[in-house]
Amino acid sequence: MNTLEAIMTRHSYRGKYKSISVSREDLIKIMAAGLAAPSGCNKQTTSLIAVDDPAVLEKLHKVIRPAAGETAPAMICVLARRIIAYRDKCFAVQDYSAAIQNMLLAAVELGYESCWYEGHVTDTDRIGDQMAQILGVPEEYELICYLPIGVAEEEVRGPKKKEFAERAWFNGFPEELK
Amino acid sequence: MNTLEAIMTRHSYRGKYKSISVSREDLIKIMAAGLAAPSGCNKQTTSLIAVDDPAVLEKLHKVIRPAAGETAPAMICVLARRIIAYRDKCFAVQDYSAAIQNMLLAAVELGYESCWYEGHVTDTDRIGDQMAQILGVPEEYELICYLPIGVAEEEVRGPKKKEFAERAWFNGFPEELK
Numbered sequence: 001m002n003t004l005e006a007i008m009t010r011h012s013y014r015g016k017y018k019s020i021s022v023s024r025e026d027l028i029k030i031m032a033a034g035l036a037a038p039s040g041c042n043k044q045t046t047s048l049i050a051v052d053d054p055a056v057l058e059k060l061h062k063v064i065r066p067a068a069g070e071t072a073p074a075m076i077c078v079l080a081r082r083i084i085a086y087r088d089k090c091f092a093v094q095d096y097s098a099a100i101q102n103m104l105l106a107a108v109e110l111g112y113e114s115c116w117y118e119g120h121v122t123d124t125d126r127i128g129d130q131m132a133q134i135l136g137v138p139e140e141y142e143l144i145c146y147l148p149i150g151v152a153e154e155e156v157r158g159p160k161k162k163e164f165a166e167r168a169w170f171n172g173f174p175e176e177l178k
Numbered sequence: 179m180n181t182l183e184a185i186m187t188r189h190s191y192r193g194k195y196k197s198i199s200v201s202r203e204d205l206i207k208i209m210a211a212g213l214a215a216p217s218g219c220n221k222q223t224t225s226l227i228a229v230d231d232p233a234v235l236e237k238l239h240k241v242i243r244p245a246a247g248e249t250a251p252a253m254i255c256v257l258a259r260r261i262i263a264y265r266d267k268c269f270a271v272q273d274y275s276a277a278i279q280n281m282l283l284a285a286v287e288l289g290y291e292s293c294w295y296e297g298h299v300t301d302t303d304r305i306g307d308q309m310a311q312i313l314g315v316p317e318e319y320e321l322i323c324y325l326p327i328g329v330a331e332e333e334v335r336g337p338k339k340k341e342f343a344e345r346a347w348f349n350g351f352p353e354e355l356k
Contacts, residue, residue: 003287097275
């Protein structure tokens with residue numbers, strides 16, 4: 001699969017996963033893809049914890065409410081550090097988003113599906129903090145997202161999106177949309 | 179090139195570009211890759227303007243100080259709308275970051291180089307606002323980044339990064355790093 005195919009094929013997958021395990025080799029490839037993303041002023045604010053131990057997965061899923069991705073045999077937790085790049089500028093959100101996008105594409109390339117669960121864990125009930133505690137994550141790291149990783153059991157379908165011409169233009173903003 | 183190769187090959191390119199034009203077909207492929215990125219609650223907050231008209235490029239580069247990517251024959255400007263996904267949650271930064279990462283990878287796949295210039299245009303001198311004015315962008319859109327697109331004239335080299343084991347772990351945060 002080439003890059004453009006992976007990009008156009010990738011969709012957020014919220015269905016069930018097959019009980020086929022994900023090899024350490026593949027988890028390393030996916031995480032290495034995440035770490036290869038650019039970061040503002042090369043601050044590398046993103047860190048990752050892959051979870052493939054069923055006992056740890058079970059503990060994590062006990063605090064994730066509502067349940068999401070609970071049938072996946074592996075998960076990658078994304079940790080952010082709010083490091084200042086320069087003056088008052090912090091690019092941690094951009095950094096982890098680029099890293100997540102790389103991992104979602106790498107997963108598709110390797111035959112897996114995933115989904116970017118962020119609002120789910122960073123919302124007012126702070127599920128991410130409970131997950132961080134289970135994983136022994138120090139306070140300077142924030143667990144901001146997790147990605148289930150596994151082979152899809154159901155059909156993968158994307159949401160309806162706007163047409164290209166509604167979101168992309170050449171050499172200026174189109175008069176007719178002003 | 180498969181996805182993992184593109185991900186590992188991509189680096190921020192700040193050198194000169196060759197005077198080889200970028201076809202509209204390729205610019206459309208790159209932008210379509212950007213629009214295919216996920217967005218929080220599918221709000222599709224990211225829009226794009228590709229610039230390949232030399233007169234418009236010249237106008238834009240007159241306001242970009244210090245100069246960056248000025249020899250590239252094309253550029254993609256990234257526009258964000260701060261749309262609320264739910265309650266008070268806005269994922270516009272995550273949305274455009276995923277879109278940018280997709281475009282950087284698509285560019286590499288197609289033989290081009292690029293660089294994520296964001297702090298450069300969103301900083302206190304608000305260069306992005308001047309660029310938006312040149313492109314006739316309405317006020318509800320913020321021009322937050324531009325990507326030069328072109329064929330590299332110089333060698334592409336990445337920055338030194340931390341080792342995998344310093345940023346990625348399995349089943350818990352490592353005791354020795356606490």
